[in-house]
Amino acid sequence: MEAQRIVDILRNGQLDDTATIQGWVRTKRELKNFAFMEINDGSAMANLQVVVDADFPDYEALLKRITTGTSIEVTGTLIPSQGKGQRIELKPTNLQIYGESDPETYPLQKKRHSFEFLREIGHLRARTNTLGAVFRVRNACAAAIHQFFQERDFLWVHTPLITASDCEGAGELFNVTNFDLKQVPRQENGEVDYSQDFFGKRAYLTVSGQLEAEVMAMSFKNVYTFGPTFRAENSNTSRHLAEFWMIEPEMAFCNLVGDMDLAEAFLKYIFQSVRDRCPEDMEFFNKRIDKTVLATADNIINNQFERITYTEAIELLKKAKKKFEFPVDWGVDLQSEHERYLAEELFKKPVIVCDYPKDIKAFYMRLNDDGKTVAAMDVLAPKIGEIIGGSQREERLDVLEKRIDEMGMPQEELWWYLDLRRYGTVPHAGFGLGFERLVQFMTGMGNIRDVIPFPRAPLSADF
Ligand code: 4AD
Ligand code: MG
Secondary structure (H helix, E strand, C coil): CCCCCHHHHHHHCCCCCEEEEEEEEEEEEECCCEEEEEEECCCCCCCEEEEEECCCCCHHHHHHHCCCCCEEEEEEEEEECCCCCCCEEEEEEEEEEEECCCCCCCCCCCCCCCHHHHHHCCCCHHHCHHHHHHHHHHHHHHHHHHHHHHHCCCEECCCCCEECCCCCCCCCCCECCCCCHHHCCECCCCCECHHHCECCECCEECCCCHHHHHHHHHHHCEEEEEEEEECCCCCCCCCCCCEEEEEEEEEECCCHHHHHHHHHHHHHHHHHHHHHHCHHHHHHHHHHCCCCHHHHHHHHHHCCCEEEEHHHHHHHHHHCCCCCCCCCCCCCCCCHHHHHHHHHHHCCCCEEEEEEEHHHCCCCECECCCCCEEEEEEEEECCCEEEEEEEEECCCHHHHHHHHHHCCCCHHHHHHHHHHHHCCCCCEEEEEEEHHHHHHHHHCCCCHHHCCCCCCCCCCCCC
16 A cells, blocks of 8 residues: 555544555654554654554564664554544554664654754754754745746746856855866966866856846846855854855846835745645744744735835934944944844834945946935845845946946956846846745744755854
């Protein structure tokens, strides 16, 4: 008999049905005449309880081999459960052990483990309740994102991971090399010659797929990317990774207001979709991780986001009774503490801040008529801070060329990007959503390293 998912059995299984499950033993309890075990197959938070009577063939020998972590297949009949918290349980007619799990060395025990400890056993942590729920919600977010864009006829475009351009201009790039490590090319002064590193050219891991997404938007109008991006920022915080996933829609014939409208509709859609699809997991987060998770989801779904300009944000921060570590003044970049104050304390909902000073933003953002600010927008979320960063792009060739020169960037390397302004330019806009920050926001998880299966960050486990 083909195995069924435990979640389906728990939801829909009828008494006297025959069922087969495959999974891993979470716990085992032996009583005088029978034993219980809880089996989990990753399909849900809940386990299915299996009750084995003492007259089951080879009972004693079998039970000795079954411990936490053992992989097992059980076929049996669904019977009413006497225990609390579950409707049905499985009484086996056939039980097969696939792999034993030495209780002396298996690191996962019934008690709650700290997330720090679980990060050291990254290869096993997905078997815990919390990480299991995180990765199911992560999957549901990804599916909702594709659904949102596909319903709106956005084309999913695949942008390269190896690139020559520093989209954000922040210099946080990882080099890609095919050096023979025994013969690293050197300049005359002895320093490594990186201009040679990718088959004779310089190359990096991408920090953003935006520039290439703009290329695609100039023929398909509405496109989006969904892929890994890399930042060599050595920030050891609970919100930064060296490798993270980003979703970047790009829309031709669109301005900053259209961009903000899309960002807001997008977040609302994802929250609604995950609430519908993962109710048990969301309840779990609300109970065990952060008591505001469900209220936050409702807040996102039902309330309009606040929209303010950067200049207004600075005024509000100056008026705040709070003492900030980093002082605020017009022209400074907003720090996480400022972003969180606005979203978490002042407005108590997501805040979209727009029209930032041009000097703290990237080269491609459209210059506003005041000559000082650009058509940028960041969505700030309670507890997280910046979750989305976006802008209307500079579509005017002369203005863009001037800006690139001002910033000391090499025009010749961006010839293809400038071509988009030479041939059929249009107003266009887009944004980037940090996927892991979204999953953190959704689940209330405190550390970004616990919402991605294999975190890559300074000092993180490297396998
Ligand atoms: O604000 P950022 O740098 O914007 C861009 O990369 C633009 N090219 C996006 C666009 O307009 N198409 O990054 C976008 C988002 C941030 O708001 C944040 O959520 C996330 O990416 N992010 C990170 N997430 C995890 N770890 C890091 N080191 C991150 N850096 C940015
Ligand atoms: Mg940003």
